[in-house]
Amino acid sequence: MQCLQDQDALIPRPRGTLPRVCAAVLAAVSIGVIVLLSPERLFGWVAMVILTLTLGPLLHGLCLLAEEVLYHSNTRYRGVLSHMLPACGLGGKTLLTAGLAGLLLYLAGHPLPHKGQCGKLLVLASVLYALFKSLGVLGPSEVEVSDICERRKMNVAHGLAWSFYLGYLRLVLPHLEDSITKFHATHQANSPFRSRGSRKLLILIPLNANISHKLEDEDDNIHFYDNLPNNEINRAGVRGRVYKHSVYRVLDGDGKAHECVVEYATPLLTLYSMSQESSAGFGEPERRQQVLLFYRTLQDILDHSLECRNRYTLILLKDEHEDDPHVLSKAILRHLQQQEKEEFCLTPPPHQETEHPLSSTPSSLPINNYWHHPDPMSREPTLMFSLERPLPLKEPVENTDDYQGRQ
Structure with a gap:
């Protein structure tokens, strides 16, 4: 088994969910700290951050969509717009998340002292995200690309x-x-x-x-x-x-x-x-x-x-x-x-009789009018049935008279 263990040490295993767990722990700790410092503005801050993180990819997706519509619509997507939108990152999940974040921000109120500051921050962060994403500054790392290719079988x-x-x-x-x-x-x-x-x-x-x-x-x-x-x-x-x-x-x-x-x-x-x-x-x-x-x-x-x-x-x-x-x-x-x-032999060699190690019975004896040949230990397991009637563990004892006599 040593050679197989050496091979297993070389073969890369599929990547797991540890990055997601670490991200969830960091998010929980950060939200907990914010709750302790300023709980009254928690929902506003969370809504604004989520809206910023979703508007950036949406703007970058619009930039990608312009290229696809003008030059690759027929050759890559056969002119089907419903295929181009998710390919550019304009999927339903991103749009839904941005809409819910905007609604939450509207209900919770602006977390910044002035309303204009919140709007300017959202626009500026989204536009700069789209710019840096297009320039490759915010591109996926080699680990992310490798993980995507392995999960989608693209290698x-x-x-x-x-x-x-x-x-x-x-x-x-x-x-x-x-x-x-x-x-x-x-x-x-x-x-x-x-x-x-x-x-x-x-x-x-x-x-x-x-x-x-x-x-x-x-x-x-x-x-x-x-x-x-x-x-x-x-x-x-x-x-x-x-x-x-x-x-x-x-x-x-x-x-x-x-x-x-x-x-x-x-x-x-x-x-x-x-x-x-x-x-x-x-x-x-x-x-x-x-x-x-x-x-x-x-x-x-x-x-x-x-x-x-x-x-x-x-x-x-x-x-x-x-x-x-x-x-x-x-x-x-x-x-x-x-x-x-x-590998093990499942059938005994021909013309070979092996006595059971725990039995003193000869190699061939009549049992219940049938000739029995003890099987070797390497044979396949079989079910054994007994021809005798089952007996109870303990026979019942009738003590009714004894109980009536005591009365």
Whole structure:
């Protein structure tokens, strides 16, 4: 389990609600201080601040709307005004909040000594907000942009993960078991795929996104063995499009070969190529972050996929041991050994009878006119029914006569 714990320490978790909680606490403390200092003007101050915070975005939205209406109405929104308004931030929530704040300010009265000061402050704050927002001074931080992209699935990694799943894994993984069975039938002499763990597709995801087209070039303990039978699927107008997998033999420290179906996640080639193009604006830190998001997104997609369940293993390859020439084979062997430890045999081997450790009954005795064979401990749980009638915990004692005699 150590390798999975190391992977979990690298994968970024989705952002939570801690910023909202901190903001709510700060607002509650500030309002409490104002209540203690000047409670009579609390509602007026709150109404004026809310109105200022909502009028600014509304004015900035009007500035954005002017650009969209004049130059992008038909190309981006097909001339539909109801699509342009929320896209510019002129949504119903903002308008409703501004209206309620204005009504509250009218009912509570102006918190400033002079009426003109309140109006001037509202106009000046709203106009300056729109100006600074347009200049980027009040723009969202990198954390906010990252959070928005992750929540709305707008990252490059999200698109690549879904494309990899829908265009490849969901098509080939359901046929993987049959392909391995056919491969095993034609390679009986070498007898590969003895263990169940090697019957899964091992998907390699290196953090640096640098993929070699031949695994033996990366590690001399890995040798190409053969290809599985081709899967031909009609796809996007192509009749009999061929999908194939390669079988590799991975040597451990003792020189023993372990057969497995392994390949790199091909969408990482796109991420690596984007980081090499200056026009893509995609540097090495962004590439590493997208690789981690790709791993997390793909893992989440496959965890909810019934077609791919128990047919794959994602292997995240760190880039901190690049000087080790056998880091790739060690990572593959570590996951193969972990699979063998975690999986259990649900049915006993043929022609094998195991006595129950708590029973002294021979391996085959007649019980209630039925021949009973004790099951091994690794079998699936079954329901046991008793043929005897249930008995009460304690039989009732009739004491009516004794009670009448005492009377």
